[in-house]
Amino acid sequence: MILLLVLAFIGMALFEAPGLVRRRWWRELAVFAATLGLAFMLSLMRVIGVDLPNPNKIITLLVHMFLNVLPT
Amino acid sequence: MVTVLEKGRISSLHLTATIAVFIIGTSVLLPPARDAKQSEWLAVSAGMIMGLLYNAMYVMLAVQFPGRIPIEYNDIIFGRYLGKAISALQLWFAFHLGSLVLRNISEFFVSIMPETPIIAFAVLMMLVCASAARNGIETIADCGPLIMLICFLTLFFDISLGMKDIKVSNYLPLLNMSLNKFFRESYGAASFPFAETVIFLMIFPFVKKREELMTSTLKGVFLGGAFLILEIIRNIGVLGQIEDIYTYPTFEAVRLIDVANIVTRLEIAISGVFILTAFMKLSALFYVTVLGSAHLLKMRSYLPLVLPVGSMMILLSLINFDNVVENIEFAARIYPVYSFPFELLIPMISLLVAKFRRLSINKLSSE
Amino acid sequence: MKKNLILLCIILAVLLNSSGCWNQRELNTIAIAAGIGIDVEKSGTHKKIKLTAQIVRPARLSASSGEQKGGSSSQVLVLDSTGDTVFDAVRNFTMLSSRKLFFPHNQVIVIGEEAARDGVRPLLDFFVRDHENRGRVWLLVCRGKAGDILRAKAGQEEIPALGIAQLEEAGAAASRTRPMRLHEFVNNLLSKTTSPAVSNIELVKQEDKKAVKLSGSAFFKDGKLAGFLDETESRGLLWVEGKVKSGIIAVSSPDSGEKLSLEIIRATSKVIPHLKDGSVSVDVVIKEEGNLGDEMCGYDITSPVKLSIIEKRQSEVIKKEVEAAIKKARECKADIFGFGEAVQKKYPVEWKSMERDWQEIFPEIEIKVAIQAKIRRVGMTVKPLEPE
Numbered sequence: 001m002i003l004l005l006v007l008a009f010i011g012m013a014l015f016e017a018p019g020l021v022r023r024r025w026w027r028e029l030a031v032f033a034a035t036l037g038l039a040f041m042l043s044l045m046r047v048i049g050v051d052l053p054n055p056n057k058i059i060t061l062l063v064h065m066f067l068n069v070l071p072t
Numbered sequence: 073m074v075t076v077l078e079k080g081r082i083s084s085l086h087l088t089a090t091i092a093v094f095i096i097g098t099s100v101l102l103p104p105a106r107d108a109k110q111s112e113w114l115a116v117s118a119g120m121i122m123g124l125l126y127n128a129m130y131v132m133l134a135v136q137f138p139g140r141i142p143i144e145y146n147d148i149i150f151g152r153y154l155g156k157a158i159s160a161l162q163l164w165f166a167f168h169l170g171s172l173v174l175r176n177i178s179e180f181f182v183s184i185m186p187e188t189p190i191i192a193f194a195v196l197m198m199l200v201c202a203s204a205a206r207n208g209i210e211t212i213a214d215c216g217p218l219i220m221l222i223c224f225l226t227l228f229f230d231i232s233l234g235m236k237d238i239k240v241s242n243y244l245p246l247l248n249m250s251l252n253k254f255f256r257e258s259y260g261a262a263s264f265p266f267a268e269t270v271i272f273l274m275i276f277p278f279v280k281k282r283e284e285l286m287t288s289t290l291k292g293v294f295l296g297g298a299f300l301i302l303e304i305i306r307n308i309g310v311l312g313q314i315e316d317i318y319t320y321p322t323f324e325a326v327r328l329i330d331v332a333n334i335v336t337r338l339e340i341a342i343s344g345v346f347i348l349t350a351f352m353k354l355s356a357l358f359y360v361t362v363l364g365s366a367h368l369l370k371m372r373s374y375l376p377l378v379l380p381v382g383s384m385m386i387l388l389s390l391i392n393f394d395n396v397v398e399n400i401e402f403a404a405r406i407y408p409v410y411s412f413p414f415e416l417l418i419p420m421i422s423l424l425v426a427k428f429r430r431l432s433i434n435k436l437s438s439e
Numbered sequence: 440m441k442k443n444l445i446l447l448c449i450i451l452a453v454l455l456n457s458s459g460c461w462n463q464r465e466l467n468t469i470a471i472a473a474g475i476g477i478d479v480e481k482s483g484t485h486k487k488i489k490l491t492a493q494i495v496r497p498a499r500l501s502a503s504s505g506e507q508k509g510g511s512s513s514q515v516l517v518l519d520s521t522g523d524t525v526f527d528a529v530r531n532f533t534m535l536s537s538r539k540l541f542f543p544h545n546q547v548i549v550i551g552e553e554a555a556r557d558g559v560r561p562l563l564d565f566f567v568r569d570h571e572n573r574g575r576v577w578l579l580v581c582r583g584k585a586g587d588i589l590r591a592k593a594g595q596e597e598i599p600a601l602g603i604a605q606l607e608e609a610g611a612a613a614s615r616t617r618p619m620r621l622h623e624f625v626n627n628l629l630s631k632t633t634s635p636a637v638s639n640i641e642l643v644k645q646e647d648k649k650a651v652k653l654s655g656s657a658f659f660k661d662g663k664l665a666g667f668l669d670e671t672e673s674r675g676l677l678w679v680e681g682k683v684k685s686g687i688i689a690v691s692s693p694d695s696g697e698k699l700s701l702e703i704i705r706a707t708s709k710v711i712p713h714l715k716d717g718s719v720s721v722d723v724v725i726k727e728e729g730n731l732g733d734e735m736c737g738y739d740i741t742s743p744v745k746l747s748i749i750e751k752r753q754s755e756v757i758k759k760e761v762e763a764a765i766k767k768a769r770e771c772k773a774d775i776f777g778f779g780e781a782v783q784k785k786y787p788v789e790w791k792s793m794e795r796d797w798q799e800i801f802p803e804i805e806i807k808v809a810i811q812a813k814i815r816r817v818g819m820t821v822k823p824l825e826p827e
Contacts, residue, residue, distance in 0.1 A: 012379040035380035244784035313629040
């Protein structure tokens, strides 16, 4: 599974990066590397079983807080 | 200027069809306002009227800043820092909504093929949408009329073949609930799916004829709403009280079609509609996310963002819900409140500020 | 060029590895269930679900379609399996059938009397919840064990379950039983007041072999089998529901008392509830059209007056059938007609106070039955087979 993940992300990097390097779009390359790295880290964490924070739980919490403030 | 990022232009017809299909997507799978029971179709109709008002507001806002996406004019309306924060929030909304759509359609597949891991469907769906988003808005919008045609043909056959199973008494008693509850249900229907078209604020600038923007948008909302309402009317008529119980009532209603034991098992056709419309909705949301992010990060092209954002969307769709019950709870109780600032508050404030302070494109270019 | 070649390799690798479906099921790995029987087995306080599945043998079917092999080998395999829950029992089939049960082609669900008396809601949940099952499957109740029904011969079909399904459909020709599909039944189960009725099937002996026969209906109260309707009462129920499609009404002739038969061509019904001073009454209006099918009495019906006498007698027969059904329903305090739903739809506000006590209110309500029966045609002859 981890191997598959690594392969997928290497594939994505190979697909996008050479074109960016050729055009010397360093800013784009930096953003690409950063976002791809973030995506890879998060996916890897999920694959090895780290519990990622669930944004829906946060949204649910916020909504409940908001509703409690309201006088209904 | 956003034209650096996207050179494609779409016609009014394409916009209409895209909006209609966008509204049908996933809402036909998981119809809104389920708690209204046999009056569901009334609640959705009321929701559609609210949705039309919402969309009129979005178009009015778009007309104030022709050729610009919200990421650009947020800076002017809210100031540099608050504007950036609001842009980021709007992008988050599109991104998160995309992950929800991806989750819903994959969840539907898994409920039919329970042994297949959900990620298999999520990845396949996302790959297609990523390819669509890479090709730009023109490609996405080009699919609109074709998908809409397929949708309405399926609707026509489904309803005409299912007509004989409809029991009129299933619609009675009409409006058997408090006004408060009816309003809540119709507001829920307005927030999902009708006002989700708020993300089209980032697509309006690419429409060729600006003077037709209002009519073509409202036409699209109306067509999508009509499709949804007709399906819901059929579902209630055919299923009656079990409509409440099923997770996917449209699917179950089509399953019951049986003409002389020959024309039967038509659920595959409606599943096709689910997939096509979800594809459209997901591609539009995904496209908007990457385009807006690229603009926010001052990139020269949004293409490098497609793959990373796509993989993050898959990831988010996987961790969104631990189980189906959380999904239902979120859709019914949390989502209408959560979507309120994105669908109503931010666009309304933007419009009011722009109108009162006479902000417009001139101000933008002089800066 | 090089890039394309690499791309091609990747595509090929992906295609070859991911072809086909994850959940693929070939015909030789599935056991197509044609009919399911549900019974309960009780030992002391312990209750187990016993399922009987009639499984189609596709190979046998195609081999014997040309030459019948004296009926020695059956085209279906009937297996039993037990479990703590319905799904558990379904999965336990894999222990003895080598193939997994496949439900989309299931035709009938037969519930044994004992299981039905304990309540069908828990038994049917699986069939509504599981994605493989279809709402159009026929639901029947049998006296005795459902397993015995599925082992018997049914009609002319090689697959007995298919035969039962066709009996249900053909049953409409006699209108003496209440054919019920799963989705409609579940719909009625969700009502707090309606007592839905389903066909009752039983074993008979024909040509020294066990065969099945539809006989009347069984009705449920609060999800539990509450009683049986005989054939007259079943038709009475069908009249009120407007579900009579066809059938024969035997009328005795005014002069001799011999019978003549009228064929029902079409029938409709209207149920109109009224609420006056807090008491409910229901008007049932039944419109029927029939043709003269045969007469065994030599009654000359050529004059309109004579015909109208027969029409009147026809109405009386219908009325008697309806009243028989009403009597039974009142005795058992079971709202088999769904009058409660009709009242709820017309008077949703007042209904709220009645809903709880409907079981007590229902037997007391006034039911007015109005019948408008017509005879349209008399067949190819106008006079009886008698010398004038």
